[in-house]
Amino acid sequence: MKFLKKGFLFLAPMAGFTNSVCRSLFREYGADGSVTEFVHSRAVLSGAGRVFEKMRIADSERPVGVQLFGDDPAEMADAGKIVEERISPDFIDVNFGCPAPNAVSAGAGAALLRNPEKMAAIILKMSSLIKIPVTAKLRLGWSSSEIIVPEACKLLQDSGVQMITLHGRTKTQGYTGDADWNMIENCAKSLDIPLIGNGSVEKLSASELRDSACAGFMVGRAALGNPWIFCRIKKSMKGEAFIEPSPRERAALALKYAETLAGANFSGISSADLTHAKGQIMRFLRDGAGFKKLRRDMRDVLTIEELKELLCEYV
Numbered sequence: 001m002k003f004l005k006k007g008f009l010f011l012a013p014m015a016g017f018t019n020s021v022c023r024s025l026f027r028e029y030g031a032d033g034s035v036t037e038f039v040h041s042r043a044v045l046s047g048a049g050r051v052f053e054k055m056r057i058a059d060s061e062r063p064v065g066v067q068l069f070g071d072d073p074a075e076m077a078d079a080g081k082i083v084e085e086r087i088s089p090d091f092i093d094v095n096f097g098c099p100a101p102n103a104v105s106a107g108a109g110a111a112l113l114r115n116p117e118k119m120a121a122i123i124l125k126m127s128s129l130i131k132i133p134v135t136a137k138l139r140l141g142w143s144s145s146e147i148i149v150p151e152a153c154k155l156l157q158d159s160g161v162q163m164i165t166l167h168g169r170t171k172t173q174g175y176t177g178d179a180d181w182n183m184i185e186n187c188a189k190s191l192d193i194p195l196i197g198n199g200s201v202e203k204l205s206a207s208e209l210r211d212s213a214c215a216g217f218m219v220g221r222a223a224l225g226n227p228w229i230f231c232r233i234k235k236s237m238k239g240e241a242f243i244e245p246s247p248r249e250r251a252a253l254a255l256k257y258a259e260t261l262a263g264a265n266f267s268g269i270s271s272a273d274l275t276h277a278k279g280q281i282m283r284f285l286r287d288g289a290g291f292k293k294l295r296r297d298m299r300d301v302l303t304i305e306e307l308k309e310l311l312c313e314y315v
């Protein structure tokens, strides 16, 4: 993981939110790298639907990893090889933490927290076939009575994983409650490979960030609508003050997002893309004063051009 430097900040993969446009923009605003939303290995192997479009990455996002999930070592390795050749990400990340029922019932994502040997077999097979680094993202365990770290992390390290992102919650916690940073720190100290800490990073104090044994951090929900969070965390690590963005800066970011989305022109801006864009833009404007009318007017917008025009009035 040549690109990693101490205090590296990743934008977390968040399905439905962190598309390529979003990742590029967040990179520009201070995230050091990102990971794509997860894709099932079988979807890659079958080339189903818009799977390769979903995994598309822009050079402006780099370093970026493509995230896969699945339960079969050979399929995961074959899918990873295809991704390496067709998408050329900087690394391939394996999801061992998704608590969504469809992932778990398929024996993938967080289901594998109950089977560290299978996790290791997946990493071993993938690492033997894929040239770029294979990384993993996992939780502390299935539940508070089934904690698998640091042992599972060591097993993955011995199987060839080159970086681990540890979300300091269990599967049963989902996204609620506090992340256990003591366990994250203990794990980071016990490994030779870099560990990225994840779980409400925005709540860590400047000294906790600075003194951490983690090679870097991954920020999830606190970044939604708030790409300035990366700058805030970096300033906090340096003991510098951070000035919150003005409403005008927020509107400028929203406009930029709309323009980039129009420029990227995925598959034409479909009404689903437009609804998605409006949702993201609402989030960028969330904390800015004076956007009540804009938010109201945005409901009547039917095209990306109209959206851009509307936002221009505020910049």
Ligand SMILES: Cc1cc2nc3c(=O)[nH]c(=O)nc-3n(C[C@H](O)[C@H](O)[C@H](O)COP(=O)(O)O)c2cc1C
Residues within 6 Å of the ligand: 012, 013, 014, 015, 016, 036, 037, 038, 067, 095, 097, 098, 137, 167, 175, 198, 199, 200, 201, 218, 219, 220, 221, 222
């Ligand atoms: C809406 C949503 C979608 C997510 N999608 C993914 C995903 O595709 N892959 C993944 O590894 N984690 C996913 N996560 C988990 C986040 O990457 C992250 O681990 C989690 O939100 C904890 O970080 P936070 O406390 O900073 O939000 C998702 C989380 C949310 C809220």
